[in-house]
Amino acid sequence: MSVFDVEQLVLGMRVVQLPLRTRFRGVTEREIALFPGPFGWGEFGPFLEYAPAESSRWLASAIEAAHVGWPEPVRGSVQVNATVPAVAAGEVAGVLARYDGTRTAKVKVAEPGQRLSDDLDRVAAVREAMGPDARIRVDANGGWSVEQATDALGRLAAYGLEYAEQPCATVEELRDLRITLARNGIDVPVAADESIRKAEDPLRVARLEAADVIVVKVAPLGGVRRALDVVAETGLPAVVSSALDSSVGIRAGLALAAALPRLDHACGLATLGLFDGDVVTESLVPQGGSISLRSVEPDPELLDRWAAPDHRRAWWADRVRAAYALLPHFVHR
Template sequence: MRTLIDFDAAPAFAIPAIDARGAPTVCEGMLLEGPQGWGEFSPPADGGDTEAARWLTAAAEPGTVGWPDPLRGRVPIAVPVPALDTDRAHAMAASSGCRAADVTVIGTADSLAGDIARVAAVRDAIGTAGALRCIPYRRWDVETAVRAIEALAEAAGGLEFVEQPCRTIAELAAVHHRVDVLVAVDASAFELAGVTPGALADAADLAMLRCGPLGGVRRALRVAEATGLPCTVGSAGETSVGLAAGLALAGVLPQLRFACGLGTGLLRGGDVVGGRSLIPVDGHLPVAPMPAAPDRALLERFAITDPARVAWWRNRLRRATGS
């Protein structure tokens, strides 16, 4: 891989954004240039070296071997709605042009009322024909999940699915067998933990695939096939370079019943890509044969300037290569 990609020249970036709770955060990572184009290496800061190695494989894929030929030219997208107040949540969903929404919910005893109000506001924004999904980010135990899902589904006038309501596969399976709403499993989280595809199929109705954590488009396709579940594709907070890989994955799935959670460009305060920045238009994003090249001016604007942080990222990349 080192003969194809100059790791020492990889630029490191930091872009302001808002997180799932609506709080300010920063999206950080590195961009890798191969003979055919660019890829993104942006594993989470708290992840291990095994996870980072998967991200490196995904980042090297578009610039070296490329992606499989797509089956569709564009992909339906869900607008991400953080845990905002009802007015901001409504405005975000209404202005996105998307016909599906991924709504962050907390689901604790003191936050459920706010979650219900947010879900109802988003339903009003996208209409009764829109697909509304809830994401609690693995915060719930089984009993909390069952109660919250029932309440949220009633407030929404129906949920398309709830993604990863619990932390463990056993808890997820228990919820799956007790609620009428479809349950989505984060395939990357459990695949890294060594959970078998058969166990995933027993615990959920569909699988959420994330290209970076799964090691690229080809590897994610193998995971999708092994689960035997309907699949959709989610974001891990990437720039447009990384989101292009998620769109490439969505473009080659044999079937795509659900809108993809790849609208996270709406949560960023910038991008490394200029004119081809991946912001949904009319609720869709295009599938491209390779990511757009980063804009040099934007790379300079969002470059990490703290020498210690640059060194941290270069060390993370070095460990991911096994050197």
């Protein structure tokens, strides 16, 4: 029997429902399971509709955090980006004021129901508020066709873009867009985000030369070590981001960002502002634009305060057993 026998995991498991500031993916609470282990706590939070095969990679990540530990960091803190939702230009300064000291902003664009002029005004307002040295990236969440993206990025390039995140939906479109941008002399690197969910995805993105940068999340890839291997295999610069995690999950993202041999871009780990509650007393939030590495320990009182009802705990216990049965080959039992 291994140290992380599944019934042992279930026995120590805590399930919490953390309140969200605004509705996200149709819910106002984020339900996650947490496991204690000799190396700390692991977070298991696949979204509720995820099937066991997909969830098994998230479980591998939680087991790594609690029972295996992470590789040695090569940096002690990680720069993070501010996020500007698809707000009116007049609201930009107010949003950025919440991210004191942050020198990189991610700006949402291609919002359904809005026009390109809204995006141009918003990005202009961000450049105005942050100054010429700040880095600005845009995130279209796959909302543009290749033609629309070429037009939009051709205009947005005037504000100086670090990169455009998932400008189009598919890997093939991203590849075609990169060719088109180069042909038109539009100097905006392309980052793949939604195109990367499983370990085989980054390799395909790299093979098709569909992106200049990859956005990676620890849990969907199966843990920090696995993510490091995947990034190394692609040979592309990576940005680490979170998946609506508590401080425990953010800590795993930090472990990856801190262990990457090369980190050229601020990471998307400043997401705890989306929550109205956490499991630790001192949330892993940025100070002066970066998050420092430190251990996080859930507070027993907060685990009780946000505890899910018993029937949800039972549901998660079954979910853990189903995911465990399908654990990926790279987890040594």
